[in-house]
Amino acid sequence: MSTQEPETPDSTSVSAQSPQGSQEQLRKYNYEHFWPKHLFADLWRSVRGEGLQPGSEAPDFELESTEGDRVRLSALRGRPVVVHIGSFT
Amino acid sequence: MHFVDVFIRQAHPGELRGPYHSYEEKLAEAQEYKREEGIEWPVLADDYAGTVHRAYSREMADPVFLIDSDGRVAFYGMWTHPPTLKRAIDELLARDGRGVVAGGIDRMPHLFASFVDGYQGPRRGGRRAVLEYDLAGLGAGTLSFLGNKAKPLLAPLALRAEPLPLSARLALGGGLVAVAALVVGLVRRD
Numbered sequence: 001m002s003t004q005e006p007e008t009p010d011s012t013s014v015s016a017q018s019p020q021g022s023q024e025q026l027r028k029y030n031y032e033h034f035w036p037k038h039l040f041a042d043l044w045r046s047v048r049g050e051g052l053q054p055g056s057e058a059p060d061f062e063l064e065s066t067e068g069d070r071v072r073l074s075a076l077r078g079r080p081v082v083v084h085i086g087s088f089t
Numbered sequence: 090m091h092f093v094d095v096f097i098r099q100a101h102p103g104e105l106r107g108p109y110h111s112y113e114e115k116l117a118e119a120q121e122y123k124r125e126e127g128i129e130w131p132v133l134a135d136d137y138a139g140t141v142h143r144a145y146s147r148e149m150a151d152p153v154f155l156i157d158s159d160g161r162v163a164f165y166g167m168w169t170h171p172p173t174l175k176r177a178i179d180e181l182l183a184r185d186g187r188g189v190v191a192g193g194i195d196r197m198p199h200l201f202a203s204f205v206d207g208y209q210g211p212r213r214g215g216r217r218a219v220l221e222y223d224l225a226g227l228g229a230g231t232l233s234f235l236g237n238k239a240k241p242l243l244a245p246l247a248l249r250a251e252p253l254p255l256s257a258r259l260a261l262g263g264g265l266v267a268v269a270a271l272v273v274g275l276v277r278r279d
Contacts, residue, residue, distance in 0.1 A: 054193030063133035089214040
């Protein structure tokens with residue numbers, strides 16, 4: 001399996017600390033098999049409540065939409081926003 | 090209210106759909122995701138390294154965030170559950186769109202809803218994805234398959250948009266206890 005580094009930065013996101021990651025990290029993130037460790041990791045994160053904490057500021061991001069627009073979270077401020085994170089499979 | 094979906098890596102890659110090899114591949118499948126799921130709001134593709142995904146939820150497979158009017162996290166559902174999200178949204182709107190609502194964080198895996206409505210993911214990955222889900226979740230793939238079959242029956246309960254009223258929850262709890270007592274009674278009789 002080959003993982004190729006995107007030639008151009010695909011999107012700017014999440015403030016300054018946005019390391020693109022090594023090949024190894026990219027391969028691990030975009031895993032090829034769903035192993036028990038992936039499920040356990042999610043369960044363990046749930047036990048610890050990992051992720052953005054209630055009351056904290058949501059890091060800004062700008063991502064490309066399927067329509068080709070660039071959407072910035074902070075541009076939606078003024079009204080509540082539901083951000084759902086999901087995958088195809 | 091605004092709604093956005095952030096599209097991330099494959100959760101259940103398989104022989105039909107493997108992991109993405111580039112951002113372009115991911116973006117293309119985000120279009121398919123929007124179409125197939127019938128999502129009416131913007132679907133945004135996360136970058137190839139999953140920067141937003143990791144920053145927001147570490148790597149939770151299906152989380153949801155409710156951001157208040159000031160850009161702060163009002164509610165974080167670690168395993169998206171529509172009735173719980175609906176309760177959080179209603180509470181936030183009743184509070185002028187500001188503050189922490191519905192206890193702030195919901196860590197429950199909501200397995201019932203996940204098994205009734207969670208088959209399409211691994212199914213899109215293919216047989217291998219369903220099998221791997223079975224291995225990882227001690228039969229989770231098969232339970233999702235069966236839950237999907239029983240969807241017409243279970244959907245009103247499992248996939249309701251509104252939280253169950255207290256009376257319904259008590260009735261349901263009482264029913265479960267009665268069934269359990271019946272089963273225990275039958276087993277003991279032998």
